[in-house]
Amino acid sequence: MDIYKYLRKEKLPHIWCPGCGHGTILNSFVRAFDKSGLNQDKTVVISGIGCSGRATGYLNFDSLHTTHGRAIAFATGVKMANPELNVIVMTGDGDGAAIGGNHLIHAARRNIDLTVILFNNQIYGMTGGQFSPMTPEGANATTAPYGNIDRNFDLCQLTKAAGATFTARGATFNPRQLTNIIKKALLHKGFSFVESFTQCPVRYGKLNQTADPVDMLKLQKQKTADIKKWLQFSDEEKEIIYPLGVLNEEINPENEYTFRYQKIIEKTLEKGVL
Amino acid sequence: MARSDKVQIENPDWCKKCGICVSVCPTDALKLGDKGIEIYNLDSCISCEQCSLICPDFVLKVVVNYD
Numbered sequence: 001m002d003i004y005k006y007l008r009k010e011k012l013p014h015i016w017c018p019g020c021g022h023g024t025i026l027n028s029f030v031r032a033f034d035k036s037g038l039n040q041d042k043t044v045v046i047s048g049i050g051c052s053g054r055a056t057g058y059l060n061f062d063s064l065h066t067t068h069g070r071a072i073a074f075a076t077g078v079k080m081a082n083p084e085l086n087v088i089v090m091t092g093d094g095d096g097a098a099i100g101g102n103h104l105i106h107a108a109r110r111n112i113d114l115t116v117i118l119f120n121n122q123i124y125g126m127t128g129g130q131f132s133p134m135t136p137e138g139a140n141a142t143t144a145p146y147g148n149i150d151r152n153f154d155l156c157q158l159t160k161a162a163g164a165t166f167t168a169r170g171a172t173f174n175p176r177q178l179t180n181i182i183k184k185a186l187l188h189k190g191f192s193f194v195e196s197f198t199q200c201p202v203r204y205g206k207l208n209q210t211a212d213p214v215d216m217l218k219l220q221k222q223k224t225a226d227i228k229k230w231l232q233f234s235d236e237e238k239e240i241i242y243p244l245g246v247l248n249e250e251i252n253p254e255n256e257y258t259f260r261y262q263k264i265i266e267k268t269l270e271k272g273v274l
Numbered sequence: 275m276a277r278s279d280k281v282q283i284e285n286p287d288w289c290k291k292c293g294i295c296v297s298v299c300p301t302d303a304l305k306l307g308d309k310g311i312e313i314y315n316l317d318s319c320i321s322c323e324q325c326s327l328i329c330p331d332f333v334l335k336v337v338v339n340y341d
Contacts (some may be wrong), residue, residue: 003332004284009331012285012331013285013287013290013331014331015286016330017290018290018292019290019293019294020330021330022330023329023331023332024294024327024328024330026330027327027328027329027332028327029328031327076319124334171329173328175327175328179327201292213292213293213294214293214294214297217294217297
């Protein structure tokens, strides 16, 4: 497999810190894209602001680097203008769950055919380590020096409740599973949401006594379990351990937004309105 | 993946010495050098691809070994 044809080699090495998991997600993404058999020239990758926003710069696709939190809004526009395109959004936990939280739930509600890959490093890494809606309760951040008191989102449950027809969670300690998840998400017709845990050793790690990326990956492994195993856990265990894998999948291509929009266009043409 | 495949350092200049590949390698085929990742024992490589899949910097690649 030649993954380098999907990368802008002249832009590498990337600016992400040593040990940052964002590169692993990008690595899994290009492998998943290769396996999915989709056309590189018919694919648009869109990102917002933050560490995750850099991802589009390194990918050899048509790409858009948009304003903070608005990646999904731009992606919706691209998809509506040309429904033939595969539209992929790369966003972070600050970009997608905080500032762009409304765009995320409304894109899920419409069930528009986007693939959203959310890089969850549990902190605002690029701007100096402020806590995000995904920072765990009790964890330190520069704006929460005595521990974060906010509860965090379960983004997979959130998007599922909002109407997403494919939700999955992966983690960078298990890139094989992450690749399979992203491949399924790319091929799914409808709104597909993939949350991926990723380690941030420099910002999150240093503030939380886990500055070694290998230790962070081990912690990730302890705090997660495959969905098949997770279902057999007790209720107490389910609260502290996150399930990994495809959590929800509904196959109904006729429920997809651009498909339904096309129906309206055909209806108006029949009536002679346009 | 046939077992004769071996790991190769495709882009040595991109390595940031995070050490993740060394930790995931089940057979200690890799080690961290002064300038970046180095192959420590190529014979022990079982081409499991763990290192190249997890490498955040696209440094490692598992290639077909023709000899």
